[in-house]
Amino acid sequence: MNINVSRRGFLMGSAAGTAALLVGVNANGVLAAGSVAAATDLNPFVKIDADGTVTVIIKHFEMGQGTTTGLTTLVAEELDADWSTVQTAFAPADNERYSNLFFHAQGTGGSTSIANSFMQYREAGAAARDLLVRAAAQSWGVDASSIAVDNGILTSGGNSGHFGEFIAIAATLEAVEKPTVKTPDQFKLIGSDKLHRKDNSGKTNGTAMFAMDVNLPGMIYAAIMRSPKFGGTVVSFDDSAAKDVGGFIAAQVLPNKAGVVAFGKNTWAAFQSRDALSVQWDFSQAETRSTDTMIADHKALLDAPQFDANHEVPLASLEPVLASAAKTIDAEFTFPFLAHAPLESENCVIEPTKNGVRVHDGCQFPTFTRPMVAAALELDPSQVEIRTLYAGGSFGRRANATSDYNTEAAMAFAVSGRKVPVKLIWSREDDIRGGYYRPMSAHRAKIGLDADGKITGWDHRIAIKSIVKGTPFAGMVQGDIDPTSVEGVSESLYNVPNFGVGLSDFQTPVPINWWRSVGHTHTGFVMETLMDMLATETDQDPIEMRLAMLDPAGANQARMIEAIKQVREISGWKKGDKRGFASHFSFNTCVAVVADVTVEDTSVHVNKMFMAVECGVAVNPDVIRAQMEGGAGYALSAIFRNEITLTDGEVDQSNFPDYELLRNHEMPAIEVAIVQSNNAPTGVGEPGVPPTAPAIANAIFAKTGKRITDLPMTKAGFDFV
Numbered sequence: 242m243n244i245n246v247s248r249r250g251f252l253m254g255s256a257a258g259t260a261a262l263l264v265g266v267n268a269n270g271v272l273a274a275g276s277v278a279a280a281t282d283l284n285p286f287v288k289i290d291a292d293g294t295v296t297v298i299i300k301h302f303e304m305g306q307g308t309t310t311g312l313t314t315l316v317a318e319e320l321d322a323d324w325s326t327v328q329t330a331f332a333p334a335d336n337e338r339y340s341n342l343f344f345h346a347q348g349t350g351g352s353t354s355i356a357n358s359f360m361q362y363r364e365a366g367a368a369a370r371d372l373l374v375r376a377a378a379q380s381w382g383v384d385a386s387s388i389a390v391d392n393g394i395l396t397s398g399g400n401s402g403h404f405g406e407f408i409a410i411a412a413t414l415e416a417v418e419k420p421t422v423k424t425p426d427q428f429k430l431i432g433s434d435k436l437h438r439k440d441n442s443g444k445t446n447g448t449a450m451f452a453m454d455v456n457l458p459g460m461i462y463a464a465i466m467r468s469p470k471f472g473g474t475v476v477s478f479d480d481s482a483a484k485d486v487g488g489f490i491a492a493q494v495l496p497n498k499a500g501v502v503a504f505g506k507n508t509w510a511a512f513q514s515r516d517a518l519s520v521q522w523d524f525s526q527a528e529t530r531s532t533d534t535m536i537a538d539h540k541a542l543l544d545a546p547q548f549d550a551n552h553e554v555p556l557a558s559l560e561p562v563l564a565s566a567a568k569t570i571d572a573e574f575t576f577p578f579l580a581h582a583p584l585e586s587e588n589c590v591i592e593p594t595k596n597g598v599r600v601h602d603g604c605q606f607p608t609f610t611r612p613m614v615a616a617a618l619e620l621d622p623s624q625v626e627i628r629t630l631y632a633g634g635s636f637g638r639r640a641n642a643t644s645d646y647n648t649e650a651a652m653a654f655a656v657s658g659r660k661v662p663v664k665l666i667w668s669r670e671d672d673i674r675g676g677y678y679r680p681m682s683a684h685r686a687k688i689g690l691d692a693d694g695k696i697t698g699w700d701h702r703i704a705i706k707s708i709v710k711g712t713p714f715a716g717m718v719q720g721d722i723d724p725t726s727v728e729g730v731s732e733s734l735y736n737v738p739n740f741g742v743g744l745s746d747f748q749t750p751v752p753i754n755w756w757r758s759v760g761h762t763h764t765g766f767v768m769e770t771l772m773d774m775l776a777t778e779t780d781q782d783p784i785e786m787r788l789a790m791l792d793p794a795g796a797n798q799a800r801m802i803e804a805i806k807q808v809r810e811i812s813g814w815k816k817g818d819k820r821g822f823a824s825h826f827s828f829n830t831c832v833a834v835v836a837d838v839t840v841e842d843t844s845v846h847v848n849k850m851f852m853a854v855e856c857g858v859a860v861n862p863d864v865i866r867a868q869m870e871g872g873a874g875y876a877l878s879a880i881f882r883n884e885i886t887l888t889d890g891e892v893d894q895s896n897f898p899d900y901e902l903l904r905n906h907e908m909p910a911i912e913v914a915i916v917q918s919n920n921a922p923t924g925v926g927e928p929g930v931p932p933t934a935p936a937i938a939n940a941i942f943a944k945t946g947k948r949i950t951d952l953p954m955t956k957a958g959f960d961f962v
Contacts, residue, residue, distance in 0.1 A: 261291065265286045272417065274416040287366060291408060293404045294328060297362075299313075300339040302331060304349070305632075306354070311864060314436065315362035315431070318366065318431045319370060324392075329439050342361065354926075356857075371417055371420050373411050377402065432862065449631050452603050455630070458662075465501065467675060468522050469522070470891055475520060477521045490505055492518060495649070496656070503517075503518060528751050530890060531889055532887050539705075542745035547721070547744065549743060554740055556702075558739075572684075573683070575684075578886075580679075581637055582900065584634045598624065600627045601630060605640040617652050636757040642712035645677065669896050674895060678756070680708065685702045686699065699739065703726060703764075705726050707746050708725045722744060725760045727764070729760055729768060729825065733768060734797055736791070758930040762930060762931060765935065768935075769935035808914065818943070821943060834932040836939070850873055856928070872933065876931075879934075880933075881901075881961045938954070
């Protein structure tokens, strides 16, 4: 079961009135506890009702990646709660109280949910357990050390009681600031393969609430006609034909002139009314180039990079090194725009409240959504309440810096008169053509080798539009370098001498955003393809060569060595196999992949993939395996045939018939090995994506001798079956 309420509603909404124990962090940043009535200065992570029900407050939203299960596991482990009865509730929007400790903002992304919450949630669970034990000891008149806790029941001698029986006393006690947490040998839930996901039942029986499911009394529906060229603005519109559509209500220009919103009595009426509009556009500031021109413009930027991403090795210093090399490896790569294409397209509901508005949304970044919606409605952010619901995927789409669809909904609500709830829905065509893509990019590399095949220098150049410059995320920029443009290259784990990285920022009105694994989605492919080219050129086994280039004295290098050795073992890799290998470090996680493919003429089938992941403590092994498998499937869907192309600035693709998802028969069998580790958890939602594509490409090369350097792979003449 999942509960969704505002902060005040959460605190006061216990089934037992004010009889509930809250445990979390107070305004001073230390663990604290109290009753519902007294804990107004407390951001709770744990709530225990009088009937013994434990509710874990989830500060990271759930888009299918398993946060409701993972965060609940951490609390339930330390609390020794009954897993089958523990519930979850999404935290209200509150940047100070429910901040992502890595971002210092309330948001979900970067595969950080478990990593930043690991000790925070465990300590909250441990503190709650300690309070209940002391309360039971006081109630029974026994020593606290005599009390055992198991599956939500406390016992001592002949005494027994569930959690709820002791919350009144526990709420009067002071929580320990630094509770004792379990050691790995004491874990019962963390690391267990037997836990069912907390969102399984609701998503199976249809009771799980997504924003698309919200239906409020008096609600009207909105759909937007956006510019067919990115950067276009409305000059005028004619809604004469729309007035003939059954259920049409009205049409209005959005305040920012980025589109015209049509209102209808239902979704179909809104879509049909929108499609019947005739709009005149101003394209003077719009993107009007076609894909071929944009690719050429990216490549031109590689000739003279704007910035040195590695200040210790300027590109200019590599010219004499490479000129004197006995041999060079030269390669150029191009990558297309890609849509995120989550199963649930963008949508949300805005309704008026007594104090402002309430947004019903699978909200990924409340820290940005609240002020963006507030600005559009000329409200204070405190007047914007967010009711977070499940999201049917995101892959980065919902975390854009402008909170685009939320802001659009706010503008639609404003021009509707602000009297009734407004539900904005994007169609699949809106989503595919609507922007916020993985950016197009180009790479050029020249690797110098001496007479013995040793690397003497590496000149690596990248041209790509910056994701963060000019956005609220601009604080991530280091000097002139957007780290998301060069990650995966600039901090490669391989020991490479004279490694220079050049970067140029491509300019276009096409809106771009992080796409699952962000910069690693292209840098991982380039680095691991180049490593395979290096192994081929120097007649080395691809795995042995990589192991030789990793320093076991380095913490992350040692982790990667373990992942590589593990995948070599489970795959039965032998030198000379016509298979593909790739490994990549991203989101502080090491993933190594071996791919087996069959190639007949131009037809490719991926038979099986072996994946090994070192991600620290495996909180939920089943979720980790699912994320590795899902990441691989997502990558395969993209590399086989996906691309967003433009003709005179307009997107050519519109829906899944021409932006195809991976088919069931194309999904290979995947065997995942999790490297045993007691290190702190690292990311798992995205790291499976980067090494998948190069492992497949390297396998195709091993079979055919044909090197793939441009994606999608159909550009190399291959079909996938």
